[in-house]
Amino acid sequence: MALSVLVFWLLALVSILGALGVVVARNPIHSAIGLVLSFLNVAAIYLVARAEFLAVVQVIVYAGAVIVLVVFVTMLVHPDDLPEFHGRRPLRVATGLILGIALLAEVTAAILARGLRGAPGPWTEETVAAVGGNTSALGQVLYSEFMLPIQLTAVLLLAATIGAIVLARPEAVSERLAVARRLLTISLAHPRGLDQPEPPLALPAGRDERVKPAGGGRPIVLARSADEFTERPAWGEWRPR
Amino acid sequence: MSELSATHFLLLSAALFIIGMVGVLTRRNVLVIFMCIELMLNAVNVSLIGFAWELHQLTGQVFALFVIAIAAAEAVVGLGIVMALTRRADTVDIDELRQLRE
Amino acid sequence: MDWQRLLVSYLVGFVLLNVLLGLMAYMTWFERRVLARLQHRVGPNRTGPFGLLQPIADGIKLLAKEDIVPANADRLVFLVAPLLSFALAPLGAAVIPFGETLHLFGVDVPLLVADINVAVLYVLALGSVGVYGIILGGYASGNRYSLLGALRSTAQVISYELVLGLSLVGVLILSGSLSLQDILREQQRTLVIGPLTLPNWYILSQPLAFALFLIAAVAETNRAPFDLPEAETELVAGYFTEYSGFRFSFYFLAEYINMIVVSLLAATLFLGGIDGPIADGVWWLALKALFFLFFYVWLRATLPRFRYDQLMGLAWKVLLPLALLNIALTGLVRLWGIGAL
Numbered sequence: 210m211a212l213s214v215l216v217f218w219l220l221a222l223v224s225i226l227g228a229l230g231v232v233v234a235r236n237p238i239h240s241a242i243g244l245v246l247s248f249l250n251v252a253a254i255y256l257v258a259r260a261e262f263l264a265v266v267q268v269i270v271y272a273g274a275v276i277v278l279v280v281f282v283t284m285l286v287h288p289d290d291l292p293e294f295h296g297r298r299p300l301r302v303a304t305g306l307i308l309g310i311a312l313l314a315e316v317t318a319a320i321l322a323r324g325l326r327g328a329p330g331p332w333t334e335e336t337v338a339a340v341g342g343n344t345s346a347l348g349q350v351l352y353s354e355f356m357l358p359i360q361l362t363a364v365l366l367l368a369a370t371i372g373a374i375v376l377a378r379p380e381a382v383s384e385r386l387a388v389a390r391r392l393l394t395i396s397l398a399h400p401r402g403l404d405q406p407e408p409p410l411a412l413p414a415g416r417d418e419r420v421k422p423a424g425g426g427r428p429i430v431l432a433r434s435a436d437e438f439t440e441r442p443a444w445g446e447w448r449p450r
Numbered sequence: 451m452s453e454l455s456a457t458h459f460l461l462l463s464a465a466l467f468i469i470g471m472v473g474v475l476t477r478r479n480v481l482v483i484f485m486c487i488e489l490m491l492n493a494v495n496v497s498l499i500g501f502a503w504e505l506h507q508l509t510g511q512v513f514a515l516f517v518i519a520i521a522a523a524e525a526v527v528g529l530g531i532v533m534a535l536t537r538r539a540d541t542v543d544i545d546e547l548r549q550l551r552e
Numbered sequence: 553m554d555w556q557r558l559l560v561s562y563l564v565g566f567v568l569l570n571v572l573l574g575l576m577a578y579m580t581w582f583e584r585r586v587l588a589r590l591q592h593r594v595g596p597n598r599t600g601p602f603g604l605l606q607p608i609a610d611g612i613k614l615l616a617k618e619d620i621v622p623a624n625a626d627r628l629v630f631l632v633a634p635l636l637s638f639a640l641a642p643l644g645a646a647v648i649p650f651g652e653t654l655h656l657f658g659v660d661v662p663l664l665v666a667d668i669n670v671a672v673l674y675v676l677a678l679g680s681v682g683v684y685g686i687i688l689g690g691y692a693s694g695n696r697y698s699l700l701g702a703l704r705s706t707a708q709v710i711s712y713e714l715v716l717g718l719s720l721v722g723v724l725i726l727s728g729s730l731s732l733q734d735i736l737r738e739q740q741r742t743l744v745i746g747p748l749t750l751p752n753w754y755i756l757s758q759p760l761a762f763a764l765f766l767i768a769a770v771a772e773t774n775r776a777p778f779d780l781p782e783a784e785t786e787l788v789a790g791y792f793t794e795y796s797g798f799r800f801s802f803y804f805l806a807e808y809i810n811m812i813v814v815s816l817l818a819a820t821l822f823l824g825g826i827d828g829p830i831a832d833g834v835w836w837l838a839l840k841a842l843f844f845l846f847f848y849v850w851l852r853a854t855l856p857r858f859r860y861d862q863l864m865g866l867a868w869k870v871l872l873p874l875a876l877l878n879i880a881l882t883g884l885v886r887l888w889g890i891g892a893l
Contacts, residue, residue: 225466229469231485267518271488273713305476312468321457343670344730372527
């Protein structure tokens, strides 16, 4: 058995284990770790297949950008209350497993019985080395034969960016304003931002002329000294009496 | 099977694709389903690279590159949808997100 | 595969790793001494001559400390995350050329571990995977402050990595290669502008890219004034709040190794690496890298920390458009062949 086959199976084994981890793990963060493991091993397999540029792109785009984004959203969305902690659907799991195993058996049989072989192309190791490595060769093909598709990909990415901004935008105008105010006043990650409910402002009777409306819904109260409004402490938690 | 050929790549690709498919069919968390879709896209790339390597072609690598670009676009839009969904329905459970059916 | 070559590059890598670990320990000493000078203090000077044994004492102290795991931590991830950060940090140095090929005992010894033809992208890929150490550590601590620190840090690192990558495109256009050795070879040529004869260092032809790279590199390594992930005053030290003992030191040391690797990279990409006025060699690289390391400390002593929205605004609204402008200009110059570039 050639050394490259051994290396291939080793990498393939780890990447399949990572993929199984994605499906089995209950915590989505653990799933993401399994996915990264799988992707990194697949990148190494690309190296075995002499596709250096794609291996690096795989690491940068998949492992470095897409999965980081997924982890990011996972952390923002419900870190405690996850659906799988309330149990799985046994019927669905059984159906999925049976279908999966049947399909796997079928596809494996088809691959092993594969008789059709394509005609070899011009890019052997020598010709790739002659134009200056995998990256140069890929660039030459990409920017001659595939000029239109790559321009279209650029348009697609732009459309996706705009779509994501539209989707992630808060829906109601008031909510959008609240977000803008939060961004402009306190740093993004302040533990007690302005999104907390406004504590009821207790004002001394008969002194309403000192309360002036200000932009953003929170009134400005003019006071001569800090002790004038003892109902609302300057520091510490607000407790309604 | 003692020499490395596209068959090896195809077997790995099939295994990864089917694991991803089983994940999509069985999991309840939208985010995990999303990861499984990424896994399936990646599995397709493996077979493309395998063919490119066996046949001394670069077209397979170019296709894989496009798949990666499209997967990135899909990730951005998909995660945007998940964010919007959780803001509206406050859950990531696929079984509870059934407004379109009712 | 040629076994002899594999063995040689393995040995070179082994030596490099050990040198890097030693340097990293003394980087902490260097930073504390220089920072003390800049702040009109003395700095550590009791342990050994000039306090030179201080890093060793610190190391022993950190190793002897208790390794605490919080009760509601995600245990396995918590234990592994710092190792991930630490293990990925020195890998970037593997593609940096430290000199011409040596001939020892009849064997060619290239003074770099791996001459891969996608070296620049490889370094960027390492940076993007290095985020996981931070984000997983912050998540696994089971602590709000750590989680927020991790989220901040991830957003910051992703944004600035974009700038870092795009700032290098100008250099790649001019050199026409992704291999650091080719980039270095390009820079060893001379540039003649009228009466002046200058080295073809890319800091001269790509000053904007150099400035962008420097800013992005400081942000990428989470150093002041971009050290928001570990802002003591707001986040109680951010993603590594819950870490103690040698796991804490792993995060700490990974940061220093990253600084050294980025300094070496900046020296190689923009300042001609081992190229010098007289007697080319690894000492020139060391000198240039030392300047960048001093620059790091200098920045920390001089500038206050950015606010979070300022930080993100700077990356997306200022640095990114400038990087794109630089690419467009470089492309046009390259297309029309203006000057002797």
